[in-house]
Amino acid sequence: MVYVPKFIITPHLLAEVEQVAALRERIQSAVVDLAWIPALQKDTRTRNVHASTAIEGNPLTLEQVRVLDEGRELSAVGPRHEREVLNYFAGLRHVEKNAAIKTIRHTDILELHRILAGEVMDQGTAGKYRTIGVRVGEYLPPPPEAVSGLMFELLEWWNTTSQQLSPVISSAILHYRVEAIHPFADGNGRTGRALALWELYRRGFDTHHIFSVDEYYWEDRPRYYAALAAVRQDGEDLTGWLEYCTTGLKQTLERAWLRIQTFQIKSVEKLVLRPRQEQLLHLLRDHGSMAPSEIWQALSVSRQGAMDLLRPLLDAGLVEKIGGKKTGHYVLKKQ
Numbered sequence: 001m002v003y004v005p006k007f008i009i010t011p012h013l014l015a016e017v018e019q020v021a022a023l024r025e026r027i028q029s030a031v032v033d034l035a036w037i038p039a040l041q042k043d044t045r046t047r048n049v050h051a052s053t054a055i056e057g058n059p060l061t062l063e064q065v066r067v068l069d070e071g072r073e074l075s076a077v078g079p080r081h082e083r084e085v086l087n088y089f090a091g092l093r094h095v096e097k098n099a100a101i102k103t104i105r106h107t108d109i110l111e112l113h114r115i116l117a118g119e120v121m122d123q124g125t126a127g128k129y130r131t132i133g134v135r136v137g138e139y140l141p142p143p144p145e146a147v148s149g150l151m152f153e154l155l156e157w158w159n160t161t162s163q164q165l166s167p168v169i170s171s172a173i174l175h176y177r178v179e180a181i182h183p184f185a186d187g188n189g190r191t192g193r194a195l196a197l198w199e200l201y202r203r204g205f206d207t208h209h210i211f212s213v214d215e216y217y218w219e220d221r222p223r224y225y226a227a228l229a230a231v232r233q234d235g236e237d238l239t240g241w242l243e244y245c246t247t248g249l250k251q252t253l254e255r256a257w258l259r260i261q262t263f264q265i266k267s268v269e270k271l272v273l274r275p276r277q278e279q280l281l282h283l284l285r286d287h288g289s290m291a292p293s294e295i296w297q298a299l300s301v302s303r304q305g306a307m308d309l310l311r312p313l314l315d316a317g318l319v320e321k322i323g324g325k326k327t328g329h330y331v332l333k334k335q
Helices: 011-030 034-055 062-069 079-097 105-115 145-158 167-181 190-202 213-220 221-233 238-265 277-286 292-299 303-316
Strands: 319-322 329-332
Touching: 011 167, 011 238, 034 062, 034 190, 034 213, 034 238, 062 079, 079 105, 079 190, 105 145, 105 190, 167 221, 167 238, 190 213, 213 221, 213 238, 221 238, 221 277, 221 319, 238 277, 238 292, 277 292, 277 303, 277 329, 292 303, 303 319
Parallel strands: none
Antiparallel strands: 319 329
């Protein structure tokens, strides 16, 4: 028996998918200068690890996650938090290494879970389907004796009929279904998000591994959890969930486009955008130009904090100041 997802292609969903496709094509056509791709891949991987582990409650900051990826030590940080982060780095590298795999089997999913959840399980065993009942808030996942059969049905769908859908749609369906089955005693969220990313890789959607959609989920976790719960409330109708995920992927591609432009700047040092700097660039794009006072008010930072954000952008040639000392405004610099 094959899993059959229930959803409707609404006009809104179709429009979002089309915008995602257009953004992806723009990004693909810009990926010519291979010199900066490794730096962008590293930045994306770090953001992905930080976001997906933070969703599950890991307190490490983005900068602390960067430190661990570089092999440096952190002080006053619990070993479990470090292990979760290092595991996710290993899991993403495993997915990247196996991006071209044609058929996903139970052993592939179990191996990914073993990498992600090793030494950080509160219950159960890493790399094995659960043998106990679990509860997720008010949600009661299927009993343990049903897990293997449900995963078999999902794999049948994933390896066959899912390929008739856009990877934008199939990755979101896979993400939800793994969460719903909850095949492991612990670590299901990280595994579901990693598998959704694997689908984008193996379908050739993100050939350079420079998209990090998990940041979208992390930045508004209540909405993420509500979107998952809404599927069950709607009788397993995935339409709303697909619209939510597609909007998230669109925003992810918009950010990736900003980062690509940053990495393409011909400067001595490549700039890695901080979240507030991305927010600032979006503000300048939307407003056209902004006075210093408008910037620090919009970002809720001090005047000095605004300048600390602006200075690297000015040095990199992304932003320029127009006007005099008292009347100056900041604008995006035309590339």
